[in-house]
Every structure is written in structure tokens, then in C-alpha cells.
Amino acid sequence: MKEKRQSKAIRLFKPPVWALFLLYFLVMCGVVAGSLLCLLPGLPGYCRTVAYAVLGVSFFILLYTVIATVRLKEDIKTKFKAWAAKYTFTERMATQYGFRTVVFAIGSLFVSFSFAAFNAVIGITDRSIWNGALAAYYLVLMTMRAVLVFWHGKKRRLEKRETPAELKIGELKRYRTCGILLLILQFAFSVAIVQVVRSNRAFERTGLVIYVSAVYTVYKVTMAVINTVKAHRNDDMTVRALRTINFVDALVSILALQTAMFFEFGDGTDHSLMNGVVGMSVCAVAAALGIYMIVNSHFKIKKASADCGSLTLEERTADDYER
Numbered sequence: 001m002k003e004k005r006q007s008k009a010i011r012l013f014k015p016p017v018w019a020l021f022l023l024y025f026l027v028m029c030g031v032v033a034g035s036l037l038c039l040l041p042g043l044p045g046y047c048r049t050v051a052y053a054v055l056g057v058s059f060f061i062l063l064y065t066v067i068a069t070v071r072l073k074e075d076i077k078t079k080f081k082a083w084a085a086k087y088t089f090t091e092r093m094a095t096q097y098g099f100r101t102v103v104f105a106i107g108s109l110f111v112s113f114s115f116a117a118f119n120a121v122i123g124i125t126d127r128s129i130w131n132g133a134l135a136a137y138y139l140v141l142m143t144m145r146a147v148l149v150f151w152h153g154k155k156r157r158l159e160k161r162e163t164p165a166e167l168k169i170g171e172l173k174r175y176r177t178c179g180i181l182l183l184i185l186q187f188a189f190s191v192a193i194v195q196v197v198r199s200n201r202a203f204e205r206t207g208l209v210i211y212v213s214a215v216y217t218v219y220k221v222t223m224a225v226i227n228t229v230k231a232h233r234n235d236d237m238t239v240r241a242l243r244t245i246n247f248v249d250a251l252v253s254i255l256a257l258q259t260a261m262f263f264e265f266g267d268g269t270d271h272s273l274m275n276g277v278v279g280m281s282v283c284a285v286a287a288a289l290g291i292y293m294i295v296n297s298h299f300k301i302k303k304a305s306a307d308c309g310s311l312t313l314e315e316r317t318a319d320d321y322e323r
Contacts, residue, residue, distance in 0.1 A: 020072070023065040030058030031212060055212070097230070098239045102152050105145050105242050112142035129195055136188035137252075144181045144245050147174055148238045168304045172297045175237040179293025182248065186283045186290070189252065193279035196259060197272045210260055217250075217257045224250035237300075241293065248286045255279050 037051030084090040092099045116138035123131035151174045158167060224247045231243035255278050262271040 020065055020069055023061055023068075027058045027062045027065065030054050030061070034058065035212070098234060098236045101227075101231070101239050101242050102149060105149055108246070109142055109145045109149060112138045112145065116142055129191065133188055133192035133195060137185060137192060140181055140185040140188055141245065141249065144178045144185075145242070147177055147181070148242055151238060165304055169301055171237050172301045172304060175241045176294055176297035176301070178241040178245065179290045179297065182245070182290030182293065183287055185248070186287050189279075189286075190283055193276060193283065196279060197276040213257055213260065217253045220253055221250045237297070244289055244293065248282075248289065251282045251285060255282055 034051045034055035037047045037054070081094060084094040093103060116135050119131040119135035119138065122128060123135055151170070155167065155170070158170070162170075224243075228243045228247045231240045234240065255275070258278055259271075259275050262275070
């Protein structure tokens, strides 16, 4: 009898793979619905109770789904590889780290554009320097990602008529451009920091949304660190640049979470100094990364240019003939 109960419990945490995807989708819908019910103004009081219930149920479903996913990890991996191998796009997504990074960057590009447009509209209508600075921040973030994404689209055409050394120089120039934009980004973000300190502004999160934000921020920072380390093993400098941008964005999320937590759980004490210190620390780290990208790309471009110039006329002609 006891063995039967144990076997039922084991089967309970080994559902079909399609059920896991369905549960993840339900969790996503629950979090979005609960967050909207918490944030939208003018809703009746019972809506907040419903929101807490939806978020609570979503949390337990997510917990079950994570446990089931861990138990089915090998089955999921085998089935995913078999499915991915059928199509060129999914096969490249599964096997090529650089390609996967660029595809995810396209999604981040649209997210940055949405945030930039939203804050720009609020900044204009409310004449808010705070929202204007955030709009500028997301606009520069979007520009950096766009530079790298468009380069990858252009690179596939250039491969037919340029040498590897020439392609490397173009890649390094985009890497350097992102370093310059990263420095410009800090000017926009510094304005937002000044507004945080002067007017005690915050990224507002209410109710259970702040706990969801905290979990997401921890996940975002952890993955940003892991991917930044992993990207530095990759020879593609644009992949490194994309991961560096994500790392800086994750650092900004730490400040956003801190201001939200002070706003939600604070006892009225002025925390503007702490916000200013953390904000300027983020700016300093991002500026240092920008300077490193500029200096590193400068020396690598000189080396690549020397390698390109060292090719003889016969080698260039033979290479062009092969292409």
C-alpha cells in the first residue's frame, strides 16, 4: 500500500511535457493578471484580494512546475533536441550560443522601445524630468542593441566579399560603438539618479508585485553574470557586447528594486542618500565597462588592421577567387 502511494506521488511529479508548457503559460497569465489588478487605479477593493489569490495560486503552480521540470529534465532535453534538429532556425537556436544571443537581443530591442515610448509620453504629458531621463536611458539601450542586431544581418552579406580580418574589424568597430554609447547611457541615467535623490522618486511596486519583482531581479542578475562570463569565452565581440549591455541593465534593476522596497516598506525615513550611492555605483561600473570596451577594441582593431594589411596581393586575389 505504501509503495503504491509512493509510485502515485512519483507519477504526480512526472506529468507529460505538454502539460508543463501549459502550466508555465498559466503561471505567466496569472502573474500578468494579478499584477494588473494590483497596479490599475480605480478598481474595487475586492479586486486586490482576487489579485493576491491569483498570484498565490500562480506561485504554487510555478513551484510544482519547477519540481516537475527538474525531474523530467533529461526527457525534455532529449525531446527538445529531436524537435529542434528538424528545422534550421531551432537547430541554430539550440546549438549556436551567438545566434541565440542575437535572437534574444531582438526581443529585448522591442521591450526597450516600448519602455522608451511609454516614458517619453509620460514625460511630455506630465513634464516629468524623471520619466524623460528614463526614456533617454531606454532609447540609448535600444540603440546599442539595434547596432549589434543590424550588424549581424549585414555580416551575412559581407561574408561573401570580405576577408575574415576585415569582418573582424567591422565587428570590433560595433563593439567600440557600444562602449561609447554605454558612456552616453550613464549621462542619461545620472539625470534619473539626481531626480531620485532630489525628489525622492522610486520605481513603485505594490503588494505581491514587489516580491515577484524581487525574484525576477535576482534571476536577471544571476543569469546576466553567468552569461557575461560565458560570453567572454566566445570570440565574437558583438556577443560580448550584448551580454555586457544585459549585465548593465541587470545592475539598474537592482537600483529599481531597492527604491521600490524603500517606497513600499519604508517608515518615512529619507533613503535618498542610499539610493544615490547605489545609483552612482551602478553608473561607475557601467562607465568602467564602457571605457574597457573602447580601449580593448582600439588595440584589437590595430592588430586586426595589421593582419589585414599583411596579406599580399596574391593572397587577396586567391581569397577573392575562392569566394
